[in-house]
Amino acid sequence: MERSDPLLALCGETRGHGDDDGCRRCHLDRALALGFSARNWGSHLDFGYFGFAVKRVRWVVGVFGAIALITGFILIIWFSAVFDVRTVKVTGLGPSSTQAVREALPDLTGQPLSRVTKEPIEQAVRAVAPEAASVTLQRSWPHTLVISVRPRIAVLNVRTPAGGQWADAEGxxxxxxxxxxxxxxxxxxxxxxxxVDGDRQLAVLEATTVLAALPPAARQRLDSISISRPDQITLRLSRGVSVLWGDLAETQRKATILQALLPQKAARYDLSVPSVPTTAGQEKRS
Structure with a gap:
């Protein structure tokens, strides 16, 4: 018997089935698995390319959708009034300086929060608060700008013929x-x-360098530092004690020597030549 039926063609023989109908039923699932159409048993549909095309279209749509979403978000953040400045906070300064900064700031109300720049704000802060060491901006979404000021910490009073100010540890x-x-x-x-500004700045740096190196016992008693020229630094301690420091050479060694000599309670210490330190007199009683 000729096997013109596609299902029968899948089977090489009919033995064990009894007839062609049995063979056809036996191999129906196999025919469907191979992609035969229910209407045309002789045609085979390949869905591989169609599936790839669908996946590619989905990928393209997803990419363009993500780009559109990101672009819209940037436009909202950067240009719209959805996230504008409505509140400005100033931290790190005392009440009077904070008020002065608020009055000196440019008008920021209504500006997009993301477009506020640091430079004009920092200039305004430094103009009225010279004690500001650094200025940082923090955005507290959706409408608050926080201006954080780190103030300088004075470690010395500075006196010059022009007047007096303060100096921090950086000079x-x-x-x-x-x-x-x-x-x-x-x-x-x-x-x-x-x-000369450069000489004055150098003197301040020399003083802060010596101050940082002093042992605690000497720093607590320090009344003044005098600098008449770069190689002549003199310290005045309480009870009328003077320390001739000399220049900045071997500063740490001089500090160690001074700590060792202070228990002698001398009135004068000469550390200008640290290899040959000398003392003289007795300090005043408190």
């Missing part, structure tokens, strides 16, 4: 004129050092 002179802090030692810069 930066700042603060109002002639308003010394009573708990800080005084730096006295000679007239010659004060005439």
């Amino acid at each position: 930066v002179v700042f603060g109002p004129m002639n308003r010394p802090k009573h708990n800080l030692p005084l730096l006295i810069i000679g007239a010659r050092q004060s005439r």
